[in-house]
Amino acid sequence: MREKLEEALFPPVVALLVALICGDLLIMSYGQSPATVYRLLLEGTWGNAYGFGQVLYKATTLTFTGLAVSIGIRAGLFNVGAESQLAAGGFLAGLLGLALSPSFPLALAIPACILAAAVGGGLVGAVPGYLKVRFGAHEVIVTIMLNFVVLALLNWIVAGHLHVPETLHTPEIRNGGIARLSSFIPAFHGSAANLTIVVALITAGLLWLHLFRSRRGYELRAVGLQPEVAEYGGVKVGSTLMRAMILSGAIAGLGGINYVLGYKGYYEEGFAGGAGFLGIAVALVGRNHPVGVVIAALFFATLSQGGLAIHALVPKQLVDVLQGVVILAVAMSVPEVRSALRKARKPVAA
């Protein structure tokens, strides 16, 4: 247990240190003091209710996309398509919210819209899953290419048939809206944080149960580690991969409700805004564990919101650089840490 924890925790810690050093250098190149900038970053995010609300809002979407990417990786699949799965989920949820009459009971409308989001993302996830299982097409390339196709398709539907004139968004949904946190805790006033965060935490919990406490989850992880061995042990590799890809897409799709049902109340072109790609970073730093993913989502949300807080001293673009540095540093230190730890643990040969 301790060994597994070390292997999981060291790379993000190393990455954080590397990012801190890079951040220091960039901040000093701008003629500012790193300590002041970091203090401002923390004050603007965790230091006041509005900033914290924004962090929670951003972390919610990132939790979904991070979980989506991580379940793919657990099955040995690299889902780079969370961006378009997120958009498709938000789109279907918004479409249903638009179609349902306001008199339809909210207690049914919300679950229905949430389900629609999962279906939207799941459908987009099913395509690379099918092509992988049926034709052996590499899911990385298919999901990247599918991002462009799906986003263009949604763009065509919205721009051509559904948008409010002069905007890039659909009319406001008539039913299925999710309440903001500020309606329970007034201090969050103005921030976009909403009850979708509860859905995100429940999803993380269910995913943990699925991965580590169910037979299907065990099979999924077995396929991810050694597909041939899993097959020999009686696991149907093809259908497991298919299921993992659909599940991954569906979870990414769920993320769409945060913006569409919880924040704006309509689908808008480009609302995903890179959260799908950042999900890869979240999964990586969170070491593909639901708990890690939630923590990593908070970290990246803090960075992204913190960029706005420090903008008076250094350009907010600083955090874009740091995001890249963190991902690169984790990716580089994972194999390194693994081999170093294995070497250290190996009993001295006689």
Added chain:
Amino acid sequence: MNPISFLTQMLRIAVPYLFAAGGGVVAERAGIISLALEGFMLTGAFSATLGVHYTGSPWIGLLCGIFGGLIFGLIHAVATIRYRADHVVSGIAINLLAIGVTRFFLKLAFDSSSNSPRIEGFGGNQAWYGFDNPLLWMGILVAPVLAYFLYRTPFGLRARAVGEHPAAAASVGVKVAKVQYIAVATSGMLAALGGVFLALDQHQFTDQMTAGRGFIAVAAVIFGRWDPVRAAIACLFFAAAETLQIQLQGTQLIPSQFIVMIPYLLTIIALAGVVGRAVPPAALGKTE
């Protein structure tokens, strides 16, 4: 539709693809997945802009662009070869890093979060239809030169061997890591030239100006089945579709979004093997 204006416009759109896809072919034939082309292009475009802005010479800008691509190519190489990082993750990280770094220094150098001031470019004589731009010619030459290097020189043979079976290559004395370093560095510089062309052609740098072109190049590499000439043909084909879309604008014959999809859909179809199977180099993406 004027055929000459169609051809010249198509070529102008194709040049960045030709450079980047050439870079992609080199790296991938040596076994390193190159999803970082987009980032290389963006860095190339930005460094070239800096170079031209401070010296006034497009040639110095070109060298600066190549240097920017080299640095980012080496980051990708060190991450994937020395540290055995996952190629896909490293590529995506480099793309994000390139967006961040160019944004940060755009702000630092030009105090803008959207674009640089106007810079000088190559050529510009209307009578030449863009053919007075040396980068255009270089772009056209990328594919034949690469084909020569990959198939007719010892280095090309070594690179292909490393991409197919690194252990076998190593057993006959090929320095696998060195070959891969050279291939990835070359790919960074080539893709950067695509970005240099963009920045000089548009006479400025704009935030995220590569706009997914690096991924079109990835698509061309796969659609061209990792062969430099076939990849170049794919680039020309994608550029032709784009030109068609631009020239048909306003006629509403086909919604522009559907033309945008063409390269991506074709790549998916090619990967699914409906019309002949796209088979990557055997050791592509292996980190051990």
